Amino acid sequence: xxxxxxxxxxxxxxxxxxxxxxxxxxxxxxxxxxxxxxxxxxxxxxxxxxxxxxxxxxxxxxxxxxxxxxxxxxxxxxxxxxxxxxxxxxxxxxxxxxxxxxxxxxxxxxxxxxxxxxxxxxxxxxxxxxxxxxxxxxxxxxxxxxxxxxxxxxxxxxxxxxxxxxxxxxxxxxxxxxxxxxxxxxxxxxxxxxxxxxxxxxxxxxxxxxxxxxxxxxxxxxxxxxxxxxxxxxxxxxxxxxxxxxxxxxxxxxxxxxxxxxxxxxxxxxxxxxxxxxxxxxxxxxxxxxxxxxxxxxxxxxxxxxxxxxxxxxxxxxxxxxxxxxxxxxxxxxxxx
Amino acid sequence: xxxxxxxxxxxxxxxxxxxxxxxxxxxxxxxxxxxxxxxxxxxxxxxxxxxxxxxxxxxxxxxxxxxxxxxxxxxxxxxxxxxxxxxxxxxxxxxxxxxxxxxxxxxxxxxxxxxxxxxxxxxxxxxxxxxxxxxxxxxxxxxxxxxxxxxxxxxxxxxxxxxxxxxxxxxxxxxxxxxxxxxxxxxxxxxxxxxxxxxxxxxxxxxxxxxxxxxxxxxxxxxxxxxxxxxxxxxxxxxxxxxxxxxxxxxxxxxxxxxxxxxxxxxxxxxxxxxxxxxxxxxxxxxxxxxxxxxxxxxxxxxxxxxxxxxxxxxxxxxxxxxxxxxxxxxxxxxxx
Numbered sequence: 001x002x003x004x005x006x007x008x009x010x011x012x013x014x015x016x017x018x019x020x021x022x023x024x025x026x027x028x029x030x031x032x033x034x035x036x037x038x039x040x041x042x043x044x045x046x047x048x049x050x051x052x053x054x055x056x057x058x059x060x061x062x063x064x065x066x067x068x069x070x071x072x073x074x075x076x077x078x079x080x081x082x083x084x085x086x087x088x089x090x091x092x093x094x095x096x097x098x099x100x101x102x103x104x105x106x107x108x109x110x111x112x113x114x115x116x117x118x119x120x121x122x123x124x125x126x127x128x129x130x131x132x133x134x135x136x137x138x139x140x141x142x143x144x145x146x147x148x149x150x151x152x153x154x155x156x157x158x159x160x161x162x163x164x165x166x167x168x169x170x171x172x173x174x175x176x177x178x179x180x181x182x183x184x185x186x187x188x189x190x191x192x193x194x195x196x197x198x199x200x201x202x203x204x205x206x207x208x209x210x211x212x213x214x215x216x217x218x219x220x221x222x223x224x225x226x227x228x229x230x231x232x233x234x235x236x237x238x239x240x241x242x243x244x245x246x247x248x249x250x251x252x253x254x255x256x257x258x259x260x261x262x263x264x265x266x267x268x269x270x271x272x273x274x275x276x277x278x279x280x281x282x283x284x285x286x287x288x289x290x291x292x293x294x295x296x297x298x299x300x301x302x303x304x305x306x307x308x309x310x311x312x313x314x315x316x317x318x319x320x321x322x323x324x325x326x327x328x329x330x331x332x333x334x335x336x337x
Numbered sequence: 338x339x340x341x342x343x344x345x346x347x348x349x350x351x352x353x354x355x356x357x358x359x360x361x362x363x364x365x366x367x368x369x370x371x372x373x374x375x376x377x378x379x380x381x382x383x384x385x386x387x388x389x390x391x392x393x394x395x396x397x398x399x400x401x402x403x404x405x406x407x408x409x410x411x412x413x414x415x416x417x418x419x420x421x422x423x424x425x426x427x428x429x430x431x432x433x434x435x436x437x438x439x440x441x442x443x444x445x446x447x448x449x450x451x452x453x454x455x456x457x458x459x460x461x462x463x464x465x466x467x468x469x470x471x472x473x474x475x476x477x478x479x480x481x482x483x484x485x486x487x488x489x490x491x492x493x494x495x496x497x498x499x500x501x502x503x504x505x506x507x508x509x510x511x512x513x514x515x516x517x518x519x520x521x522x523x524x525x526x527x528x529x530x531x532x533x534x535x536x537x538x539x540x541x542x543x544x545x546x547x548x549x550x551x552x553x554x555x556x557x558x559x560x561x562x563x564x565x566x567x568x569x570x571x572x573x574x575x576x577x578x579x580x581x582x583x584x585x586x587x588x589x590x591x592x593x594x595x596x597x598x599x600x601x602x603x604x605x606x607x608x609x610x611x612x613x614x615x616x617x618x619x620x621x622x623x624x625x626x627x628x629x630x631x632x633x634x635x636x637x638x639x640x641x642x643x644x645x646x647x648x649x650x651x652x653x654x655x656x657x658x659x660x661x662x663x664x665x666x667x668x669x670x671x672x673x674x
Contacts, residue, residue, distance in 0.1 A: 040494055040497075042494055042498045042501060043501070044497050044500070044501045045494065045497055096459050096460070096463060099455070099456070099459055100455075100456040100459060118436070118437075118455070119436075119437040119500050120497065120500060122436060122437060122459055123433070123437060123493055123496045123497045123500060124493075124497060126433060126466075126489070126492075126493035126496070127490055127493035127494055127497065129466065129489070129493075130486060130487075130489035130490030130491075130492070130493050131490050133470055133482075133486035133489060133490075134483070134486045134487055134490055136486075137479060137482045137486050138483075140479055142474060142477055142479070145470075146471070146474045146475075149467060149470035149471045149473075149474050150467075150471055152463070152466070152467035152470060153464055153467030153468050153471055154467075155463075156460055156463035156464035156466075156467050157377055157379055157382065157464055159460045159463070160377075160379050160381050160382055160460045160461060160464065161379045163381070163456050163457060163460060164379060164380070164381045
């Protein structure tokens with residue numbers, strides 16, 4: 001069992017190494033299945049799909065599914081299909097997100113829509129979603145299907161919510177949490193919960209993993225939003241200030257805006273609503289974030305959810321998987337340190 | 338049992354009246370479920386969804402599912418959910434199609450993307466697809482889930498195929514059939530097959546309805562493509578020449594191009610590839626269609642598939658549902674007369 005990191009003490013760098021090691025063999029199967037199920041006689045499909053799939057995401061979500069299944073003694077092969085489904089759902093969301101956000105770069109590479117167009121990105125996303133459902137059906141667990149199809153609806157609902165609230169600086173912190181709970185945490189939650197489900201674990205264990213996933217997902221998104229105003233672009237796979245330039249109303253902005261003076265609020269209106277987002281504006285935004293403790297408090301919120309995720313797993317027996325899943329919490333939060 | 342129409346004799350206008358009457362009570366439930374499952378606290382979702390849902394489509398596909406289930410004695414409530422799922426899959430496809438095709442009008446109304454933007458259309462489509470899967474899961478038939486999730490993948494694959502072949506006048510008739518089989522016939526086929534599946538009917542009955550659906554779908558799409566060069570825009574819900582103006586390479590165009598002189602082929606290149614699609618060009622296109630019998634032969638191909646659909650149901654016992662489903666074939670084809 002790995003040593004749980006004490007972030008404050010900083011004795012050991014938080015890492016997902018244990019999770020990677022524990023799931024390495026299963027992830028080999030997932031990676032094979034990804035390639036095979038993204039295949040099609042229609043050439044454009046594997047081209048577009050593999051562009052994003054091979055762009056070096058961490059594949060954290062499928063690893064959660066695999067570890068959560070093994071944690072409860074699952075010995076079949078269905079977890080590999082469910083994990084691949086989870087990754088396809090995530091990939092489909094990214095393809096559609098890049099169209100919706102009109103993004104040019106993702107993980108430091110041109111987005112699929114910049115190379116093959118919005119049209120191909122929408123349709124290949126649809127294809128991957130269809131393939132995800134086929135794999136789930138193939139596994140045959142109606143409970144897992146229920147969890148993942150519900151997540152698919154909720155994710156889309158969250159994306160629409162985000163779209164409706166776009167560039168609205170009056171968005172409250174609560175509204176922001178509703179959005180990230182739907183668009184990010186729902187898939188983490190489903191990815192984690194289908195592990196015990198397929199392993200035939202009971203309600204308590206399912207609820208534990210579901211809660212772990214939800215809160216890990218919230219922490220993950222909060223840190224992602226914080227990193228955009230001060231992270232290391234190599235670690236992040238996107239550039240500092242991307243959210244700012246796209247006028248996204250994330251928690252750091254919400255906190256800064258609500259805590260700001262009238263003059264500062266006018267600055268935020270100009271930036272977010274009127275697109276005044278040059279480098280000078282970004283520098284001012286970042287200095288306001290420091291002045292109002294907006295980044296520190298965003299990270300604080302992330303720690304709060306990280307702790308809930310940790311406590312969600314507390315009653316479970318000590319296993320290598322449990323230890324690895326706890327490490328993931330610290331890893332997600334320490335990305336920002 | 339309804340009298341089967343003899344199109345050549347023209348004694349009675351082909352109609353889906355029997356199908357509408359037979360499924361009226363079930364369709365009442367479907368319509369309620371559509372409203373309820375397109376609902377969301379995120380206001381934009383029901384707005385966008387209902388704009389398209391209430392725009393007066395015939396709801397042919399869900400009626401197929403309902404009739405096919407009743408035909409085999411189904412007495413439960415699951416067919417309503419499956420029929421609603423089928424309609425949601427169709428609606429999601431239309432929302433995404435309008436984005437991909439950059440369409441301004443659908444069924445004589447502004448498309449959702451013209452009112453709420455491409456972004457909302459993509460995301461609400463995703464939401465409806467998620468809701469469709471949730472309803473299927475709720476019914477609990479893994480066979481029905483398999484059929485419908487496979488159809489979802491195939492439809493997306495067909496759309497990508499169409500995109501890859503866009504504006505390519507060298508598209509062969511075979512390639513065209515591959516596209517419409519995937520993008521249109523797959524959903525008709527799945528809609529029809531899940532009826533006997535949920536009713537617990539055997540392999541032969543499932544195969545009969547599957548084949549009926551596939552071939553009806555092919556006929557339907559062929560007639561749709563023919564109508565674009567000479568239908569009645571009120572019946573059609575779109576304007577004559579829309580496909581031409583969008584540069585779509587449908588069967589009438591393929592036949593005209595392949596049968597044309599060098600000068601005519603140059604005309605088609607200018608129209609389809611270089612977007613020379615004004616009213617004068619449309620008139621020339623339509624006169625070339627007449628000269629080469631392209632519309633007549635497109636309708637001929639539709640009749641061919643209509644006959645296969647008819648024979649697919651031939652071995653089944655005479656029931657009001659069977660008669661109504663046979664009427665649908667004539668109705669689809671007679672739209673053009």
